[in-house]
Amino acid sequence: MSHTSDESYETFGLVPSVVLIVAAFLVAILPLAFQIGVLAL
Secondary structure (H helix, E strand, O other): OHHHHHHHHHHHHHHHHHHHHHHHHHHHHHHHHHHHHHHHO
């Protein structure tokens, strides 16, 4: 029982880290994509 709760806790802890990585990636990419779009115009 305790093993299952540990496993689910690890899975739950993994989700926010993935969201943070994706958010940081978007924040890094958006200005670059915007600059490319402006240059393309």
